[in-house]
Amino acid sequence: MDKSMKDIMQFRFACKHFDVAKKVEDSVLRELLDLTILSPSSFGLQPWKFIVIKNQELKNTLAPACYNQPQIVESSCVVVMCARTDIAKILEEYCVKSKADLGYTDEQTEAFKNMIVGSILSRVDEDIKVWAQKQVYLAGMSLMLIAAERGVDSCPMEGFDPAKVSAVLGLPTELVPTLIVPLGYRNMEEPKKTRFDFDAIVEERN
Numbered sequence: 001m002d003k004s005m006k007d008i009m010q011f012r013f014a015c016k017h018f019d020v021a022k023k024v025e026d027s028v029l030r031e032l033l034d035l036t037i038l039s040p041s042s043f044g045l046q047p048w049k050f051i052v053i054k055n056q057e058l059k060n061t062l063a064p065a066c067y068n069q070p071q072i073v074e075s076s077c078v079v080v081m082c083a084r085t086d087i088a089k090i091l092e093e094y095c096v097k098s099k100a101d102l103g104y105t106d107e108q109t110e111a112f113k114n115m116i117v118g119s120i121l122s123r124v125d126e127d128i129k130v131w132a133q134k135q136v137y138l139a140g141m142s143l144m145l146i147a148a149e150r151g152v153d154s155c156p157m158e159g160f161d162p163a164k165v166s167a168v169l170g171l172p173t174e175l176v177p178t179l180i181v182p183l184g185y186r187n188m189e190e191p192k193k194t195r196f197d198f199d200a201i202v203e204e205r206n
């Protein structure tokens, strides 16, 4: 039976130990990533790139850059979710793609370009990075929920040294490792959750 959103939210937890013998099938992984790509992003620009690591040796090499957190070596695969900061290039790519997919006219494309130049490209580098990283977090949450729907466990991780992760993966400077999401099948009991009370978090204004 299909899982409800309630089931999915209750299934997901930050999994610290994965069953090393149980791998996420390639077809399942592909489906998770295909759906993750449907995540929303500011202006639809998708300033992200997802590096998928299944190779055990590479995961082992990556682990020290992630403070040797066990999820990296134990998981079936690791998704290094990177922010793209080469916005001018993204904009060019997006204009070509959206024109083909949505049939935008040259005038519409030009107007869109001008809007992005004014609202995003005009920002200082640090602000562009933060903007792109925010989008990556949304995709990260999507990936974890989509995975949960398929019974795949995950852990959101920002406990890593981005410079070291970049060095291990040989990433170009425009890619900023932002969130690492190991995927696999749990090899631990789900710990009890702790959350602030509803009224401490939700405030109604009339």
Ligand SMILES: Cc1cc2nc3c(=O)[nH]c(=O)nc-3n(C[C@H](O)[C@H](O)[C@H](O)COP(=O)(O)O)c2cc1C
Pocket: 012, 013, 014, 015, 016, 069, 155, 156, 157, 158, 159, 160, 193
């Ligand atoms: C942005 C972010 C970064 C996190 N980084 C790590 C991490 O590096 N290692 C880890 O074990 N858990 C990490 N967590 C997991 C949180 O500790 C966990 O989500 C939180 O304690 C709530 O528990 P739950 O997700 O199991 O409900 C991170 C969570 C988020 C949202």
